[in-house]
Amino acid sequence: MPVSQRQLGLRLQRLRQRHGLTQAELARRLGLSPSYLNQIERNQRPLTLAVQQRLKDTLGEIGGLLDRDDPAALVDPLEDTLRALGHTAVSPTELRALAGNLPQVANALLDLHREHRHLQERAAALELQLGGSHGATPLLSPGDHVRDHFNRERNYIPELDERAEALYAEHGLTPDTLAPRLRQLLADRHGLRVRVDGQAGDKRMYDAATRTLWLPAWLQPGQQAFQMAAQLALLEHGTLIDLLIARAGFDDAERIALARIGFSNYYAGALVMPYGEFLRSAEDSRYDIEWLAQRFAVGFEAVCHRLSTLQRRNAPGLPVFFMRVDRAGNVSKRHSSTDFHFSQVGGTCPLWIVYEAFNQPGRILTQVARMPDGRQHFWLARQVSSGPPGFGQPRKTFALALGCDLRHAGRWVYSRGLDLQGGSAVPIGPGCLTCERMDCLQRAFPPLRRLGPG
Incomplete structure (x- = not known):
């Protein structure tokens, strides 16, 4: 399959340089003006079939210039690598351009990531042989650093848990009334409107300019309540969350952002499934997850996550x-x-x-x-x-x-x-x-x- 015209410029430049030709010399041999060849190499002019034939007549073998099999095979590994490293803003178009125009650089990035993963694996093997975690390691991703902080806290954050349970009791909330009451609470306290939209993306989107929280229509009422509770945490307990982040020692933008999501989601889970009521229900049902999901109008995964947080000092689960x-x-x-x-x-x-x-x-x-x-x-x-x-x-x-x-x-x-x-x-x-x-x-x-x- 031929490579797209937008990917040919740098390849043609490398081909010319491998033959030791200046731009002016190659243009002369091809019967083109130097400015026209310069525009081709900058992807501002197409590499026409006529020019391709002149290249073959002038340079002989031009294999690799028009073949995209190898560069295309780099795109998916590059996307996986960048995602694993926390870089999700690079578009597919940019990845294709990198793989097509600079395949050696792309392969170097993949090699570096493979070496990075190998070092992670060796560090984990040594850690396991030494008998547990021995502090944070620079090999961990920002997400792993945040998760490890929650695990060091036994996955229980009392300040957030207690505030969520107090709000649930103060307003006499129940699983059936939680979603509409939270919607009203956000409107009354913060002038925030909740809109359910069939075109909304994953989970929620908050527009601060219009003070609108957009939720996708496919969320169940309990899931909508969770997303509203997470937004409420950011609005009403932002100072506390900032304090918890500082106490955790996170001081770079990526870890701070991930920790803020983690703490607000923790509050949401604690509000949708308040500690005392949830623990009593769990004990009474012998930790029947499907029954608990029905009881609190949430999903199976939400119940599993909440069960992993029941470590209140005087009432552990x-x-x-x-x-x-x-x-x-x-x-x-x-x-x-x-x-x-x-x-x-x-x-x-x-x-x-x-x-x-x-x-x-x-x-x-x-x-x-x-x-x-x-x-x-x-x-x-x-x-x-x-x-x-x-x-x-x-x-x-x-x-x-x-x-x-x-x-x-x-x-x-x-x-x-x-x-x-x-x-x-x-x-x-x-x-x-x-x-x-x-x-x-x-x-x-x-x-x-x-x-x-x-």
Whole structure:
């Protein structure tokens, strides 16, 4: 497939330079004016078929100038790399231009990222061998730094939790009345209008100029309440959130922005599922997630996330850890109210029940598992999807895993009928790169510490 005209300029320039020709000399050989060739190299003039034929007659082999197979193959890896590094503002057009015009630079970026990932993996393997987290590392992404801060707090932020619960009680809120009452509260206190729009994007958009909060029409009432509560947190508790961010030690723009989202979402979850009422309901139902989702008019994932925050000093809930993964093994959420350690490159063991959830959508799967250090856990997993309904509409699909130490498993409704003595526990690990189980039939490659340097 021929490369687009907009990608040819720098390629032609490199081809000319490889032949040791000046712009004026090549223009003379092609029978063009130097200014015309200059415009071609600057993508201001098309490289016509007639000029392409003259190039072949003058230079002979011009392979690579018109072939886009290799450069096109760089676009998706470049997009994945930049996204992983937190750079999402680069457009597909810019990526295609980089891959087409500067393939060597594009490959250098990919090589650097592969080396970056390799260093991350080796650091995680060493961290696991040393027995846990030993402080923040510069290899972590901004998102991982923010998540690690929440985990160091046992995923419980009392200042936000208590304020959310107090507001819920003050206004006599219930799951049925929460969305309309929050809409009215935002209008009365802040002059903010809430508009539901079928064309709105993902989750919410706030227009400060018109004081309008736009919500997509496909959100359920409980999800709308969550988004309104998150906006309320930013409006009414911005000073507190800034204080929490400063206390966490975040001082760069990206981490501050991610932390602000994390704290406002925490407040929203605490308002939609107020601590005392939610904990009582969880205990009464033996932590039945689907029942709790129905009770508080929220989604399965929201309940899992809230369960991982129930660590109030005088009224703790079941100590759980919560993870969200995609089919490729990327861990996009990791929260723990316990001392469970999440390896930064963990979560890719093919024996872990969370990956089977993709094959059985809608079902809650359970597993008793044993880690290489001998600790045994109870896990449940389920696939979830979100996004606008309708045929052909793009949707996000993940698998959620919620677990606890095996000694607490009897408190789960899902543990009924399982062997909780650990005799039939499935041996799993944090992923082949950091797992020491050499007798595993699913092992894809040896652990990093056995690979040697480099």
